[in-house]
Structures are given as structure tokens and as C-alpha cells.
Amino acid sequence: MRTRRSLLLVSALLGACTAGPADALDGFGDVDDGDADDASSGTDGGEPASPQRFDLAGPDAPQDTDPCDRVDVLFVIDNSGSMADEQANLVASFPGFIAGIESILPSADYHVGVVTTDANEFNGNGCHRIGALTIATGGEGSSDAQCGPYATGYRFMTSADDLDECFACAAQVGIDGSGVERPMDAIAAALDPFSADLAVCNSNFLREGALLVLVLITDEEDEGDSLGGPQEWKANVMAAKGDEDHVVVLALVGHDKPNACIPGQWDGMVGAEIAPRLVEFTESFAHGRVGDVCAASYLEFFSDGIDGIADACNVVVPLG
DSSP: OOOHHHHHOOOOOOOOOOOOOOTTOOOOOOOOOTTTTTTTTTOOOOOOOOOOOOOOOOTOOOTTTTTTGGGEEEEEOOTTTOOOOOOOOOHHHHHHHHHOOOHHHHTTEEEEEEESSSSTTTTTTOSSTTTTEEEEEEEETTSSSSSOTTTTTSSBBTTTSOHHHHHHHHHOBOOSSSSSSOHHHHHHHHHTTTTTTTTTTTTOOOTSEEEEEEEEEEESSSSSSSSSSSHHHHHHHHHHSSEEEEEEEEEEOOOOSSSSSOOOTTTTEEOOOBBBHHHHHHHSSTEEEETTOOOSSHHHHHHHHHHHHHHTEEEEOOOO
């Protein structure tokens, strides 16, 4: 973990999704946390609070629908001490990204979730585990807010939420996380359909047959901290989805030149670590895209990502 100067994070966009202080009850019951650093810790079960129902395609929706009618977007955000600038950049770039997806898939039903690269200690009762969807943040550089549960009563956002405001709340996960980043363990845990540990925390997020968009943002390599390597990481995703055509992977990482920050420096601190293993994982997918985590803006990267989603969905990106 490296410490870099922090930007003033965008904290004014917290209206509808700030239900109270970060330690407020999250409506998911008092679940035994077990070991917060152990993704395999058990829970005592329990169910989410009865959600408000909307006309959203859920896990019981007919499976003969076009997968691009339903899009599950999972953001995996590094919450270590060097990520303040990048989180602010992500929040600023998100509205353009989601608007771009909506422009090519105007009738799609969205699930949008956020996980961190370690066990988020601020994340509400029973969900202090790696891979658990984020509804609360805390610590330095965070929104320091109770962002959810969201409009449906679950721990992921949908079109029933103000996505810009809710994402600004959840994505500012702060920089008090572990310097041992485990993004691929986070992905494996979040997507595991048989995980009893996260059955409450991630209930109904991942839908069979839906398009999965993985967005990874980290300035460190996953160099043995997560189990396995690029092939095993891809196998974990495929075990959850089955069809590679239904997966888009967008990775903002440190990578080979040319890029914005290697060997650039800020306040004497070296920029992002080159991440060949994460690049290999991303590029192993037909719809994988790699961007520079140190770029001044992520808008160009997300524009390319929208092209990847359009390619996966066989649609044409509108001009202009």
C-alpha cells in the first residue's frame, strides 16, 4: 500500500441514498459476523427485510429473454490507502458510463453492486466479508454514510434508485482498507452462487442468463494474495455465468507503457504498480477491456467499455 495525496472527494451527492449513520441497522437482521477477514466465515442465515416490489426482472424471470434485457454490473473497488484520487475519478465518470449503457440498452433492467478488495468493516450487520455488496462506508476518504439498502430493499442498486447519487455514496468506500488487495477473491466470493456466507449480503444480485459487467479498479497487482491465477480467476467467473458471451470485463489497473503514471510520481510517491496478471485475466475474455487507473479521466475508458457491451449485445452505439 502506498500513500498518495488525496483529492477532496465528492461528498455532496449523498441525498436519497444516505439513510443514516454508517453504523445504523441495515434491515438484514443481526447476523453473526464470525471472522471479518475470513471469506469463509459462517452466518446464522436470515432473510433480507421484505423488499418493496417493482416490475423488475428477477431471478425467477423467464430464461428465454435476451440476456441484454438484464444487466448485472459489479464494481470491484480498491479501498487501500492510495486510492482516494481514483475513487473520486470513478464517481465523476460513472454518470456518463451508465448513461452510455442506457443509450444502447434503453429497456434493460439493471442491478448495480459495489464490493471492496478486502472485508469492509463498515458494511453493516453480518456483511463484514470480502465479496459482500456495499451498503455502508466509513473511515478516511469515504462517504461515511449508510447508502442502502436501496429502493428494492436489497443491497444492490436498480433503475428504481437515483443511480448517480446512490453510486456516489457506495463507491466512495474510502482508504482505510487493507494494503493487501484481493480483488479476485472479492469477485470469486461475490459471484459464488453456492456461498452460504453471502446468501443474505448478496441476495438476488446475480441473475442467471443476464449480462454480467465486471468493473475492476485497483492500483496494485493481485500477486498471489487471491487464490489461484488468471486461469483460475476466469474459471470462477465462468462457473457463475457459464457463457463467456454474457461477460464483459473492464479493468482499470496499472499496465505497461504508454500510460499516465509509470514511472510518474505524485508528492514523491511512485504511481500504480504494473498488473500483468490482472491484465491477462481481463484480456482472456472476448469482451475484456484494460484501461489506465492513473488516467486523469475515465470517460474515454468507459466509452470503450460501452463499445464492449455493445459488441456483447450485438447492438450499434449511437453516433454522437
